[in-house]
Amino acid sequence: MFNSTINSRAYTNNTQQTTQGNISADVYAKVERQMQSQNTGVVKLNASLARDQAKFSGLGQLQSALAKFQTVAKNMAGSGLATSATSSSKDVLSATTTDKAASGSHELNVKQLAQGQTLLSGAQKSSSAPIGTGAPALVKIEVGSADGKQFTPGSGKIISLTIDSSNNSLDGIAAALKQQGIDASVVKGPDGYSLALNGKSGADSSMRISVSGDAAVSNLLSYAPGAGKGMQQTAAAQDALLTVDGKGIKSATNTLTTAVEGATIELKKKGVTDLVIAKDSSQIATNVASFVTAYNELNSKLQSLQQGDLKSDTALGQVRSQMEQVLRTASTGVPSSVLGSAGVTLGKSGELVLDDKKLKAAIAADPDAVSKMFTNNGKGVADQFVSKIGELTGETSIIRKEVQTVGKDITTLTNKKAVLAKALTAQAQALVKAYSAQEQMGTNSALPGYTGKNSLFDFMA
Numbered sequence: 326m327f328n329s330t331i332n333s334r335a336y337t338n339n340t341q342q343t344t345q346g347n348i349s350a351d352v353y354a355k356v357e358r359q360m361q362s363q364n365t366g367v368v369k370l371n372a373s374l375a376r377d378q379a380k381f382s383g384l385g386q387l388q389s390a391l392a393k394f395q396t397v398a399k400n401m402a403g404s405g406l407a408t409s410a411t412s413s414s415k416d417v418l419s420a421t422t423t424d425k426a427a428s429g430s431h432e433l434n435v436k437q438l439a440q441g442q443t444l445l446s447g448a449q450k451s452s453s454a455p456i457g458t459g460a461p462a463l464v465k466i467e468v469g470s471a472d473g474k475q476f477t478p479g480s481g482k483i484i485s486l487t488i489d490s491s492n493n494s495l496d497g498i499a500a501a502l503k504q505q506g507i508d509a510s511v512v513k514g515p516d517g518y519s520l521a522l523n524g525k526s527g528a529d530s531s532m533r534i535s536v537s538g539d540a541a542v543s544n545l546l547s548y549a550p551g552a553g554k555g556m557q558q559t560a561a562a563q564d565a566l567l568t569v570d571g572k573g574i575k576s577a578t579n580t581l582t583t584a585v586e587g588a589t590i591e592l593k594k595k596g597v598t599d600l601v602i603a604k605d606s607s608q609i610a611t612n613v614a615s616f617v618t619a620y621n622e623l624n625s626k627l628q629s630l631q632q633g634d635l636k637s638d639t640a641l642g643q644v645r646s647q648m649e650q651v652l653r654t655a656s657t658g659v660p661s662s663v664l665g666s667a668g669v670t671l672g673k674s675g676e677l678v679l680d681d682k683k684l685k686a687a688i689a690a691d692p693d694a695v696s697k698m699f700t701n702n703g704k705g706v707a708d709q710f711v712s713k714i715g716e717l718t719g720e721t722s723i724i725r726k727e728v729q730t731v732g733k734d735i736t737t738l739t740n741k742k743a744v745l746a747k748a749l750t751a752q753a754q755a756l757v758k759a760y761s762a763q764e765q766m767g768t769n770s771a772l773p774g775y776t777g778k779n780s781l782f783d784f785m786a
Contacts, residue, residue, distance in 0.1 A: 348757060348761060349761075349764060351764070352757060352760045352761055352764060353757075355756070355760050356753055356756040356757055356760060359756055360752065360753055360756070366745070367749070370738065370741060370742055370745065371742070373738055374735065374739065374742060377731050377735045377738060378735060379633075379634045380634055380635065380638070380727075380731050381728070381731045381732060381735060382634060383630050383633070383635040383638070383641075384635070384640065384724060384727055385728075386626065386630060386634070387626075387627075387630060387635065387640070387641060387644065387724065388718055388724060388728075390622075390623050390627070391623070391644070391714050391717060391718055392714075392718070393619070393622075393623070394619050394620060394622070394623040394714065395710065395711055395714040395715070395718075397615060397616060397619040398616065398619075398707040398708075398710040398714075399423070399424060399707075399711045400421060400422065400424065400589065401424075401612050401616055401699050401700055401707040402424035402700045402705075402707055402708055403423075403424035403425065403426070403700060404422075404425075404426045404427075404587075404604075405422045405423045405424040405425075405426050405587075405612070405700070406608070406609055406612050406613075406696050406699055406700050406707070407604060407605065407606055407608055407609050407612075407692065407696055408422040408426040408428070408587070408602060408603065408604055408605060408608060409422060409602070409603060409605040409608040409611075410422050410587075410588045410600060410601070410602050411600070411601045411603075412598050412599070412600050413598050413599040413600075413601075414596055414597070414598035416593060416594060416596070417433075417435055417593055417594055417595075417596035418433065418435065418590055418592050418593055418598060418600070419590075419591045420585070420588045420589065420590045420591070420600055421588065421589050422587055422588055422589075422602060422608075423582075423587055423588065423589055424700075425586060425587045426587035426588070426602055427587045427602065428602055428603050428604055429586075429601075429602055430599060430600070431569055431570050431585050431599070431600045431601075431602075432569075432570055432571075432597070432598075432599055432600075433567055433568070433569050433584075433585075433597070433598055433599075433600055434567060434596075434597045435565070435566075435567045435592055435594070435595050435596055435597075435598075436566045436567055436568070436595060437563060437564070437565060437566040437567075437595065438565050438579055438592055438593075438594065438595070439526040439527055439563060439564050439565035439576060439577055439578050439592075440560060440561075440562065440563055441523055441524040441525050441526040441530060441560070441562055442522075442523075442524035442530065442531050442532055442560060442561060442562035443521065443522070443523055443524070443559045443560035444521070444522040444524075444532065444534075444548055444556040444559070445512075445519050445520070445521050445556060445557055445559050446495075446519045446520040446545050446546065446555075446556050446557075447519065447544075447545060448514060448516035448517035448518065448519050449495055449517050449518050449519070449545075450517050450518070451494075451495075451517075451518065452494065452495040452496050452511045452513075452518040453494050453495075453496050454494055455490070455493050455494055456493050456494060456495070456498075456542055456545055457493055457539040457541030457542050458539060458541070459489060459493055459539075460489070460538060460539045461487050461488070461489045461538050461539070462487065462489070462493075462536050462537065462538035462539040462542035462543060462546075463485065463487055463536070463537050464485065464486050464487070464488060464534065464535075464536050464546060465483055465484070465485050465534070465535045465536075466483065466484040466507065466532055466533070466534050467483050467484075467532070467533045467534075467535075468481050468484075468524070468529075468530055468531070468532055469529065469531060470528055470529050470531055470562075471531040471533075471550045471561070471562070472550070473550055473551070473561070474550055474551045475550060476531065476533045476549060476550050478533070479529055484505050484506070484507065486501050486502070486504075486505050488501060488539070488542050488546075490750075491743075491746055493539070493542060495511045495518055495519070495520050496511055498520060498542075498545075498546065499511050499520060502522070504739075507522060508522065508524070509521070509522050509523075510523075520545070520546070520556075522556070524562055525562075525577075526562070526577055526579070527562060527563075527564055527576075527577025527578065528562055528563050528564045528577070529562075529577065530562045530577070531550075531561070531562045532548065533548060533549050533550075534546055534547050534548040534549075534555070534556065535547060535549075543555070564576060564577055565577075565578070565579050565581075565592055567584070567592070569584050569585060579591060579592040579593075580592075585602070587602055588600065588602060606688065606692040607688075609688050609692055609696060610681070610684055610685050610688055612699075613667075613669070613679070613684060613695075613699065614679060614681070614684075616699070617669060617677045617678075617679045620676075620677050621676045623648075624648075624674070624676050624677075625676075627641065627644065627648075628674070631645070638727075639723060639727070640722075640724045640727045643717070643723055644717055644724070645675075647713055647716075647717065648713065649675060651706065651709050651710055651713055652664070652671055652677075652706070653671070663698060664698060664706065666687060667683070667684055667687040667688075667695050667698055668681065668682070668683030668684035668685075668686075668687065669684070
């Protein structure tokens with residue numbers, strides 16, 4: 326029905342404000358029946374929007390899965406396959422070697438981990454109850470740096486959105502923020518439900534939120550350093566701070582790719598540790614196993630997307646075809662039959678199967694030969710995957726083109742939905758007025774201008 330499809334609260338709040346009186350259940354029932362005729366278009370619009378949003382999400386997942394596997398494959402290139410990175414305090418950090426790995430020992434002192442800002446609103450009794458009058462409230466979110474008392478805007482784009490009677494609950498506000506790329510959620514605490522916002526990690530990712538319009542929404546959602554009302558900061562945005570061989574380093578994330586040449590470092594906690602990078606032929610087996618695991622995770626994700634959000638999608642089909650081609654053909658110089666000699670074969674569902682004993686025997690016999698299967702001046706399997714994924718996710722790739730097209734469609738449909746919601750709400754308000762007046766005059770009384778036809782839309786025209 327109309328009020329469940331668009332938003333029953335919006336309809337109820339607006340009609341109550343319009344008539345400024347008690348609206349009977351009978352009036353609501355009549356209006357609801359009248360508005361059912363509008364439901365087909367609303368359902369189709371919502372279905373199209375949901376379908377596009379699912380596809381947009383699926384394409385994002387596809388890009389993320391490809392990038393994750395590409396990172397593993399890239400780290401095996403060059404000297405990254407046959408080297409190891411060892412931390413003397415594994416609880417402080419972990420590290421893997423990359424294609425630029427160089428032997429050496431380094432002392433690291435982790436003084437602070439990177440983290441994102443967390444903001445929490447005041448508690449509400451319900452996550453779905455309306456907040457304020459439903460009057461429009463314009464929300465602006467700036468991202469920059471803060472010192473606890475003062476905020477300095479960054480150069481990024483200001484995020485703007487409107488909260489009104491269609492979304493002025495904690496659930497509605499969280500959904501609206503998510504559509505703008507903000508990590509927002511509703512959390513339940515001892516005092517009720519609150520809105521939680523989590524910013525990106527790094528000192529330059531602090532948020533300042535200004536709200537104009539409805540006072541209740543402003544009191545709930547606004548935030549500025551040192552402000553006494555609005556959201557409260559429970560964790561400040563900060564960079565990771567550490568020294569490497571005595572040299573100070575600052576990072577917006579806890580993943581460092583340039584702090585030590587040839588190593589990708591994951592910071593875990595504060596502390597001091599030694600990191601040793603060394604050539605290690607036994608590391609080949611570990612890296613090949615990691616490669617197989619990463620490929621199988623990607624293969625599983627591609628199958629899941631094909632059965633779900635990206636069913637029959639052209640971009641996904643192209644990705645699956647070209648990824649399999651790298652393994653199935655000899656065009657790379659390393660056909661699957663050659664990989665089989667090192668214990669890596671292709672399974673029935675497109676997954677890689679690893680025979681650990683066969684791999685280790687091949688490494689013991691000729692570690693250089695095994696290494697060249699995976700990385701060999703651009704001709705190895707890992708090299709080929711890095712190159713292929715670069716093509717599949719590049720600026721002119723079919724994936725990027727689909728993302729742009731679907732993004733535009735979502736914007737168009739969202740705008741149409743907003744216009745339709747406004748129009749239907751206006752119709753519902755008019756019907757409430759008309760039926761309320763009719764009810765007050767008596768069920769058999771005619772309204773001014775009413776011709777006696779069955780539909781109130783007749784005299785509203």
